[in-house]
Amino acid sequence: MSDAILSAHNLVKHFNAGGWGAARKVVRAVDDVSFDVAPGETLGVVGESGCGKSTTARLLTHLLPTDRGEVRFRGRVAGTEVPLKDFRRHVQMVFQDSYASLNPRMTMLDAVAFGPTVHGLDLPEARRRAGALLERVGLDPARFGPRYPHEISGGQRQRVNIARALAFDPDVIVLDEAVSALDKSVEAQVLNLLTELRRERGLTYIFISHDLNVVRHISDRVMVMYLGEVVEIGPTADLYTAPRHPYTEALLAAMPSLDPDRRTMEAPLQGDPPNPIDPPPGCRFHTRCARAFGPCPGTAPVPALVGRRHLASCHLNTVKEAAE
Amino acid sequence: MAVAQTDIETLATADKPQGYWSGVGRRFLKDKVAVAAGCVAGGLILMAIFAPWVAPQDPFDGTMIRRLSPIGTEGYPLGADELGRDMLSRLIHGARLSLFMGVTPVLIAFVIGSAIGIAAGYAGGWVNSVTMRVLDVFYAFPSVLLAIAISGALGAGILNGLLSLTVVFIPPIARVAESVTTAVRKLEYIEAARASGASAFTIVRAHVLGNVLGPIFVYATSLISVSMILAAGLSFLGLGVSPPNPEWGLMLNTLRNAIYVQPWLAALPGVMIFLTSISFNMLSDGLRSAMDIKQ
Numbered sequence: 001m002s003d004a005i006l007s008a009h010n011l012v013k014h015f016n017a018g019g020w021g022a023a024r025k026v027v028r029a030v031d032d033v034s035f036d037v038a039p040g041e042t043l044g045v046v047g048e049s050g051c052g053k054s055t056t057a058r059l060l061t062h063l064l065p066t067d068r069g070e071v072r073f074r075g076r077v078a079g080t081e082v083p084l085k086d087f088r089r090h091v092q093m094v095f096q097d098s099y100a101s102l103n104p105r106m107t108m109l110d111a112v113a114f115g116p117t118v119h120g121l122d123l124p125e126a127r128r129r130a131g132a133l134l135e136r137v138g139l140d141p142a143r144f145g146p147r148y149p150h151e152i153s154g155g156q157r158q159r160v161n162i163a164r165a166l167a168f169d170p171d172v173i174v175l176d177e178a179v180s181a182l183d184k185s186v187e188a189q190v191l192n193l194l195t196e197l198r199r200e201r202g203l204t205y206i207f208i209s210h211d212l213n214v215v216r217h218i219s220d221r222v223m224v225m226y227l228g229e230v231v232e233i234g235p236t237a238d239l240y241t242a243p244r245h246p247y248t249e250a251l252l253a254a255m256p257s258l259d260p261d262r263r264t265m266e267a268p269l270q271g272d273p274p275n276p277i278d279p280p281p282g283c284r285f286h287t288r289c290a291r292a293f294g295p296c297p298g299t300a301p302v303p304a305l306v307g308r309r310h311l312a313s314c315h316l317n318t319v320k321e322a323a324e
Numbered sequence: 325m326a327v328a329q330t331d332i333e334t335l336a337t338a339d340k341p342q343g344y345w346s347g348v349g350r351r352f353l354k355d356k357v358a359v360a361a362g363c364v365a366g367g368l369i370l371m372a373i374f375a376p377w378v379a380p381q382d383p384f385d386g387t388m389i390r391r392l393s394p395i396g397t398e399g400y401p402l403g404a405d406e407l408g409r410d411m412l413s414r415l416i417h418g419a420r421l422s423l424f425m426g427v428t429p430v431l432i433a434f435v436i437g438s439a440i441g442i443a444a445g446y447a448g449g450w451v452n453s454v455t456m457r458v459l460d461v462f463y464a465f466p467s468v469l470l471a472i473a474i475s476g477a478l479g480a481g482i483l484n485g486l487l488s489l490t491v492v493f494i495p496p497i498a499r500v501a502e503s504v505t506t507a508v509r510k511l512e513y514i515e516a517a518r519a520s521g522a523s524a525f526t527i528v529r530a531h532v533l534g535n536v537l538g539p540i541f542v543y544a545t546s547l548i549s550v551s552m553i554l555a556a557g558l559s560f561l562g563l564g565v566s567p568p569n570p571e572w573g574l575m576l577n578t579l580r581n582a583i584y585v586q587p588w589l590a591a592l593p594g595v596m597i598f599l600t601s602i603s604f605n606m607l608s609d610g611l612r613s614a615m616d617i618k619q
Contacts, residue, residue: 063515088521101512105534114530115520164516 005204006091006172007036010069011059013052017277027276029055031228032069037172042198042205044219044236046212046251048273052228053208054096057176060206061093073172089119092165096177098157102149108134109145112164119168126167133163137193155186162193172204180209191218212255216240221309224248227276227284230303234310244312246289283315295319351614358610364603372419379413383570392586403589405575406582407568411589415596418570421482425564425571426552426600429486433493434544440494441501442536446509446528456502463495471554475563485564489551493544500543504536538615545608549601556597572597 011033014026030052037043045053058064060071062078071078078087095101102111112130117123131141137159149157158178165173175194179187195218197203209215215222216236223233224247232245243249250269269288274280280287286296295301295315303311304318352358371378380401390400390408397403402411444455462470474488508514509532517527556573558564565571567578575593583590 058515061519063518085521088519093516093519095512095516097512101516103513103517103531103535106531114517114522118520118522118526161516168520 003038004036004072005039005074006060006206007034007072007075008056008060008069009034009072011056011066011071012068013055013059013064014067025277028228028279029276030059031279033225033228033230034069035223035230035233037204037206039171039204040198040202041220042207042218044215044222045206045208045225046210046215046222047225049210050273050276051225052276053210053225054176055228056225057093057174057206057208061091061174062087063093085119089168090170091172091174092168092170093174093176094158094161094165094178096180098154098161098181099149101161102157104149107146107148108139108152108160109141111149111160112167115164115167130163130167133166134160136166136197137163138189139163153186155182155190158182158190159193162190162197166197166201169201170203172206174206174208176208177210178207179214180211187214194218212251224251227273227279229284230311230313231285232310232312232314233303234307234312238307238310242307244306244310244317245285245314246291246316247285248312250288250290283313291316348614352610355610355614357606358614361603361606361610364599365607368419368600368603369423371416372423375417375420379410379416381410381413383409383413383417384568385409392582392589394586395588402592403586405589406578411592414570414575415572415592418572418575418593418596419600421565421569421571422552422555422573422597422600425482425485425489425555426548426604429489429493429555430544430547430551432486432490433497433547434541436490437494437497437544438501438537438540441498441540442505442528442532444498445502445505445536446524446532448506448509452502452506456499459495459498462491463499467492467550468554468557471558472561472563475558480563480566482565485555485558488558489554492554493547493551496547497540497544501536501540504539505532508532508535539612542608542612542615545611546605548604548608552597552601556593 011030013030014028017025017027019025033052033056035043045056047053055064059066062071062084073082073087073090076082078084078091082090102108106114109127109130112133113123113126116126116129121129131145134141134144139156139159144152144156144160149160152160161178179190182190191214194205198205205218207215207218219236221234222236222239224231224239224245226247232239232243232248234244239248240252243252254269271288274284274287280297282295282297282299283289283292283301286292289296293315299315301313301315301318303313306312306317386404386407386409388408390397390404391406392404392408395401395403395411400410400412402415405411405414440455440459444452465473471488471492474491475485478484478487514527514531517531522530552572555564556571556576559571559573560577562577565574567574572593576590576597579590579593
């Protein structure tokens with residue numbers, strides 16, 4: 001796994017939810033998450049809201065300090081072996097809210113030019129390059145360069161955000177629900193742009209979304225998260241056709257389909273995920289799992305290899321009696 | 325393919341790009357009340373600057389024969405005060421000290437309070453808590469009481485009055501600065517700036533200041549009138565400006581004995597304080613709505 005461009009090793013992030021001393025409550029937003037991303041690949045991350053997708057993104061980009069675990073860039077620990085300032089140049093992020101992620105008092109050209117100036121480029125040169133980048137993401141720099149965020153549309157703003165990330169000439173871009181807030185038609189355009197840019201610049205994406213169709217379209221591998229844990233990670237085709245975790249199955253069954261024969265007749269999952277302040281013991285999914293059996297409430301399953309580069313954390317794959 | 329679609333998308337919203345401040349100016353000019361208030365405030369400031377040329381008489385020159393002449397006396401359009409000095413000239417000259425006592429403490433407190441509040445708000449966590457709780461101790465005192473206490477401890481005089489008023493205004497301004505900064509700090513563009521690897525100082529300079537100084541400044545302008553009234557109160561108690569200098573609060577104080585003899589005359593300094601404070605208030609209100617970017 002040393003060939004990974006970015007890897008997470010046992011990331012843990014708990015948020016305080018009130019209380020002191022023994023009564024202190026924590027939200028286990030991310031609990032022991034490990035995975036790695038190969039250069040040039042796109043890793044999709046899916047899961048219900050509150051499963052820790054966005055927290056994982058912020059831990060990966062070091063926008064949040066980790067409680068435990070480390071992020072490695074090309075095998076070296078970010079923050080210690082790779083200085084944070086260098087790390088940030090290599091790993092960039094695009095946020096969901098295109099409006100909130102742009103300074104309302106900064107023109108689009110300066111928003112894109114800001115990053116490189118932080119890393120020592122002088123302003124005129126940074127602006128010249130920012131103009132070229134705006135052009136590349138499909139915005140005329142003469143028309144959009146001097147504009148403010150409230151003067152342009154959501155799709156255009158998200159293009160600016162992509163241009164801002166590109167301005168660092170990064171290796172990895174973490175896209176946290178980057179297209180989720182856009183109209184379907186605009187979303188498709190931005191996805192095409194992302195695909196083009198990936199080919200053109202050899203980018204690696206970590207693509208976080210709740211939209212399984214979009215994730216399938218863009219990802220090489222998919223990671224499924226539930227209550228702060230990775231339940232399954234594997235190549236897109238394998239995971240979508242032959243999921244090895246009941247939660248993945250349920251998610252896929254909930255996917256809207258245009259085919260009337262494959263229409264969802266009843267909700268595959270009942271209710272909301274349990275409270276992450278006090279997750280269920282054993283397998284965290286057992287309270288909602290239709291196929292829960294003997295060991296599920298007692299022991300937490302460990303990730304097991306179920307195919308080529310395909311891991312799943314489920315007793316069904318490892319305990320023999322389950323097959324009978 | 326993607327580029328062709330973009331052209332359609334971009335054409336739809338194409339019109340002339342506008343700068344932020346030109347938009348603020350345009351919206352401000354539409355607000356008739358704010359423009360009127362701005363004119364009054366500007367007129368008062370000009371009057372203060374050119375007082376020696378505008379005032380018809382020497383504000384220190386009194387004659388006992390003329391004391392407490394009513395409004396409309398020949399040569400004394402607004403009458404004369406208890407020492408027979410021309411009221412109009414004293415009101416015009418009084419604008420200098422009164423405006424000075426109103427604006428200067430707020431300006432100094434704006435600089436110091438913003439610095440404290442923005443630093444605390446951006447740092448967050450326990451730094452924020454400790455700073456703000458310390459300021460809350462000052463905030464807990466009524467402002468008049470605090471100003472009188474500090475001024476009283478330091479002794480009478482313009483400089484001590486300024487100092488006490490500045491101390492009084494730092495906590496409220498810092499509080500506003502802290503709350504605005506805390507709100508801005510949570511936005512994703514600050515996260516994006518942190519993801520760029522910029523230092524905290526650079527982020528504050530490039531991304532935080534521009535978005536918080538506007539609201540803090542508007543709040544500070546509303547304090548100018550409070551400051552004037554407090555300064556007038558200090559003078560009234562004999563702690564700020566000392567006689568025979570013309571200052572509206574002090575004039576109000578010395579004329580209070582004449583309130584049964586010449587009530588209109590005695591009210592004149594109060595009218596000036598009211599006029600100034602209301603014009604600054606409405607001006608800052610107008611600025612606030614003009615700077616609201618989402619209109």
